[in-house]
Amino acid sequence: MLRYLGHRLLQILVLLFVFITLTYFILQAMPGDFTSIYASNPQMTPEMIANLQARFGLNESVWVQYVRFLRNIVTGDLGVSFSEYPRPVWDIIKERLPRTFVLFFSANIISFYIGFWLGKWSAWYKGRAADKVLVTGSISLITAFYPLVAFMALWVFSYHLGWLPLNNFVDPILWSNAPLSSMQVFGYIIYAAVVTTALLILVSLLLRKKGVAGAKSRWIPPIVLGLALLSAVALFQRSGLLIYVFDILYHLLLPLFVLTFIRIGSSLLLTRDAVLAVTQEDYVLAARARGLAPAVIRNRYLARNAIHPVVTSLALSLGESFSGGVVTETLFSWPGIGLTLLRASLGGDYPLAVGAFIITGIFLLLGHVAADIATACLDPRLRDSIGR
Amino acid sequence: MALLELQDLSLHYHTGRGVISAVNQLSLALDAGESLGLVGESGSGKSSIAHAILRLLPAYAQIRQGRIYFAGRNLLDLTEPQMREVRWRQIAMVFQAAMNTLNPMYTVGAQVVETILTHEPNMSSKAARARVEELYALVGLPCTLLRRYPHEYSGGMKQRACIALALACNPQLIIADEPTTALDVIMQARILGELESIRKERGMSVIYISHDMAMMAQVAERIGVMYAGVLVEYGCTIDLLAAPAHPYTAGLLAAVPSMADDVTQLQEIPGEPVDLYAPPAGCRFYPRCSRATAQCKEQAPPLLPCRRNRDGEHKAACWHLL
Structure with a gap:
């Protein structure tokens, strides 16, 4: 297992190197450099521009610049943003990611x-009315023009009904005298979510290991989840952060809802196809012959064996979730990495654009490894092949 | 009273091309403790009968008529939950492709325990595990294999595990559908021998389904020969092998190599298998039969006792018995 992981990480490093190099040379291939913006500015003399180029090392050869660029990245220095000068790129990414x-x-x-x-x-209900409705709905979701769906949601829920905010990450008036920055509060929210998830996973693992089965243990994870959420709310209430937490969640709600809704279609169809393929397997017929209950066949035979492509797809989309959707973040004015990337690219803020590209690239590659590991852990046949 | 009795069973498959008559007016009885062999080439309806008994037929199959009595109850009248209790508790099955009949995601032991606990929910999982260990000992597998996954088993080990699984709930009847087809000859003989001794010891009934006449001669007490969904001959194994009454059975036997005879060439049955979309109106075997007459073409022969008959059990469906 460790050997496999090491092997995969090495592969990632090589891929990452290729990725960074490509990113660098594509940017280099663009005509001019960032000083070209000032070329038409009558107040900038050619000497000043040359001075600027020398300061940023732009007058040296491409290779010298490339080596310097690589060295900076390896040491974790992504440079300084032009558009938010003198804020370091890493600082901006840390906030938006x-x-x-x-x-x-x-x-x-x-x-x-x-x-x-x-x-x-x-x-399970293939061919029946419910199945037809679900399949038609999924195909509609997949083919629907996403920006239109997002606009309609905004129009209905934010403009027409006024239930949800139109855009942005927080309400600036509310936050004008907040004790902490939105980034810190958001950090606490993530922290609470991670602790709750870890607790849930731990409890389910313990239950499984103890072999506690039956109706009683079914209620333990939901109770744990409820308690964890309640204690998180209580903690935020005591520290006076609760309204700010709710404000962030309130702003999160609409983009989250639209994104979730639009993505249900593909995962539904993927699962349906995988389950239908498993239905043909001999072991499903054999399970029916053994008189096993329909729920057991559905969950332990069909769904369990169909989970493979679904988990792979999920892990890959988790890797992609770091790059975000430029479209989504633009539509909802969600100040994340996608919007940052778009603005940096359009505004000629190369350090920020490159930094954002590299960081999202790293996470995308990690997503692929996560997909491999997840599928291997789920399938005993693959577990063996990487175990050795 | 017979343990299992099929009465006048007719079974059709509705496919895109038309309707297949897979089993036609078949009647058959099996006593408790008896072993019956169903022989026939592929497509003769053997497996369809097995699936019909357990009511595992696909949605496009239709039982147009007939009854399947098991221990006095017509299985075709049972509701699905009632049928689930019959499955494995009373009738178990060893499947044709043992390789693929176990769920690859769980250990084999877990699957046997799951089956036992489904049918005996009051049993403790510890007791269930103890029983599985006994079963493994019975079929000659080490208990350490219980914690292994199906892909870690060899073909023979899987087949034995499937037999252990079939015995898990102490059924009255086991249907063994081509139980050893995927195995080499030595392994075949050993596994069949073990299955037979377990059957005799426990007083179970077994229906063997195979195309292999030689294997049937080894294990079955009675043999039913099927051709194109019709039972053409039925009788004691000894009688049937010694003096086949139906030309098809005779043809099948002539196609089996024998150590005793000095045959240099095996005979094959001429002609093609029947088109089941449009089976002949009369005897389904007549297009391939050397003794066919006009009567064979028009009238389907009933299954009647033959002349040379020790106990009145040897029956055949032919107008021109051998």
Whole structure:
């Protein structure tokens, strides 16, 4: 297992190097450099521009610049943003990345959970009215023009009904005299979510290891989840942060809902197809012959064996969730990494654009490894092949 | 009273091309403790009968008529929950492709325990595990294999595990559908021998389904020969092998190599298998039969006792018995 992981990480490093090099040379291939913006400015003399170029080392050869660029990246120095000068690029990414990640991660997890569940039932009732409705709905969701769906949601829920905020990450008036910055409060929210999830995983693992089965243990994870959420609310209430926490969650709600909704379709169809393929297997017929209950066949035979492609797809989309959707973040004015990337690219803020590209690239590659590990852990046949 | 009795069973498959008559007006009885062999080439309806008994037929199959009595109850009248209790508790099955009949995601032991606990929910999982260990000992597998996954088993080990699984709930009847087809000859003989001794010891009934006449001669007390969904001959193994009454049975036997005879060439049955979309109106075997007459073409022969008959059990469906 360790050897396998080491092997995969080495592969990632090589890929990352290729990725960084490509990114660098594509940017280099663009005509001019960032000083070209000033070329038409009558107040900038050619000497000043040359001075600027010398300061940033732009007058040296491409290779010298490339080596310097590589060295900076390896030492973790992503440079300074032009558009938010003199803020370091890493500082900006650190602020924006969690926003994107939370939005897309939650949307992916929720949509895959719902899609898997619905897909399982859709396959089980193949050909019946419910199945037809679900399949038609999924195909509509996949083919729907996403920006239009987002605009309609904004129009209905924010403009027409006025239930949810139109845009942005927080309400600036509310936060004008907040004790902490939105980034810190958001950090606490993530922290609470991570602790709760870890607790849930731990409890389920313990229950499984102890072999506690039956109706009683079914209620333990939901109770643990409820208690963890209650204590988090209590903690935030005591520290006076609760309204700010709610404000962030309130702003998160609409993009999260739209993203989740639009992604249910593909995970549903993926699950349905996978389950239908498993239905043909001999062991499903054999399970029916053994008189096993329909729920057991549905969950332990069909869904369990169909989980493979679904988990791979989920892990890959989790990797992609770091890059965010430029479209989503633009539509909802969600100040995440996608919007940052778009603005940096359009505004000629190369250090920020490159930094954002590299960071999202790293997470995308890690997502692929996560997909491999997840599928290997889920399938005893693969578990063996990487165990040795 | 017979343990299992099929009465006048007719079974059709509705496919895109039309309707297949897979089993036609078949009647058959099996006593408790008896072993019956169903022989026939592929497509003769053997497996369809097995699936019909357990009511595992796909949605496009239709039982147009007939009854399947098991221990006095017509299985075709049972509701699905009632049928689930019959499955494995009373009738178990060893499947044709043992390789693929176990769930690859769970250990084999877990699957046997799961089956036992489904049918005996009051049993403790410890007791269930103890029983599985006994079963493994019975079929000659080490208990350490229980904690292994199906892909870690060899073909022979899987087949034995499937037999252990079939015995898990102490059924009255086991249907063994081509139980050893995927195995080499030595392994075949050993596993069949073990299954037979377990059957005799426990007083179970077994229906063997195979295309292999030589294997049937080894294990079955009675043999039913099927051709194109019709039972063409039925009788004691000894009688049937010694003096086949139906031309098809005779043809099948002539196609089996024998150590005793000095045959240099095996005979094959001429012609093609029947088109089940449009089976002949009369005897389904007549297009391939050397003794066919006009009567064979028009009238389907009933299954009647033959002349040379020790106990009145040897029956065949032919107008021109051998």
